Amino acid sequence: MINPLKGMKDLTFDESQRFVHIITTASTIAKRYGYSYIETPLLEQTALFKRSVGESSDIVGKEMYQFIDKGKNDVCLRPEGTAGVVRAFVSAKLDRQPLKYKFYYYGPMFRYERPQKGRLREFHQFGCESFGEGSVYEDFTIISMIKDIFDALGIGYDIQINSLGCPACMPPYRDDLVAFLSNIKEELCDDCKRRIDTNPIRVLDCKNKSCQAKLTDSPKLLSQLCQECDSDFEKLKKLLDDADINYSIDTNLVRGLDYYSKSAFEFVSNEIGAQSAIAGGGRYDKLVEFLDGKPTPAVGYAIGIERIMELVTMPKVEREGIYLGAMSQEAIDMLFPIASRKRQEQKVTVEYAPKGLKAHLKSADRAGAKSIAIIGEDELKDGKIWVKDLETKEEKVITIKEF
């Protein structure tokens, strides 16, 4: 027997229905916000992720699903969605248009990590990327969209926001932080010791409790924001307040990726064990330039599908369609023209084996059909069909032509 690869899994029945419900709901809402669908390749040049996600990140450093293909190209299965969408935006030269572009995507992402509960090597994300809009109104609008999606899916959440500053105010803050961290270096975990040199900001969201305890007195970027970043952050808070959207400020919310600036946000849930992020995003005004495009402000987010799978309230399954059957072999063939006609407008289940009425009723119930139609011995002679609505229990015998 050939099993799926380690860290990869099949979605069937309840899980695949949940998956489809999440994607359908999120796509519908994204379209209402003016987003159009974009499909980008699963496989990209490794250089794309090294440049955009950053060599110092765990994703690129440890978790890339990277290999050399038969043409000796260094390629990588995408570990996240944003880099590919930005690459596509630049490839299509959309950065040279004075227009605003909004895209949504969904699909599998790959990270070669040690598989553990809730962490697969192939997992799925739904995401949105908005290009060309530098206004903080767009950050607010995107947070509202995620809220709408989770509300529609019946998922509870807390919203956390932060500002990551800009090229004017982040570097001086980074210097202050490095000075602070260097003093307590010996008390930090090995990862954080390394991060002081490679990506000091990432120390702030170290999952290690003892590291977190040492950061209480660390310098805070929010008190060092430049005037523009500060007024944008104040505006974002006011917009959320005015919309009655609850949030808290988390100065240690820095996101795992290097290209974020200004607004950063996360939707977190307490319902899946320890508090964990079910969606995250923010502004990444520098990424398009990083990938050789013209400077283009951008903001986006991604939702982790597997993380919310169990949290979704599924809509009640309604009975639908018709179950067609016959009681003699002779009548079976007559079912197919009826099925073909009825399928133009609804779900049709055809039973190929002749059976008694009781057995048919059982099968129709199992198929979740709303009505059942059977050609019995008498009906066959008269060119008729027996029809019963399984909800109202109403039944009738009519000509096949009428049905």
Ligand SMILES: [Zn+2]
């Ligand atoms: Zn700034």
Ligand SMILES: [Zn+2]
């Ligand atoms: Zn640490």
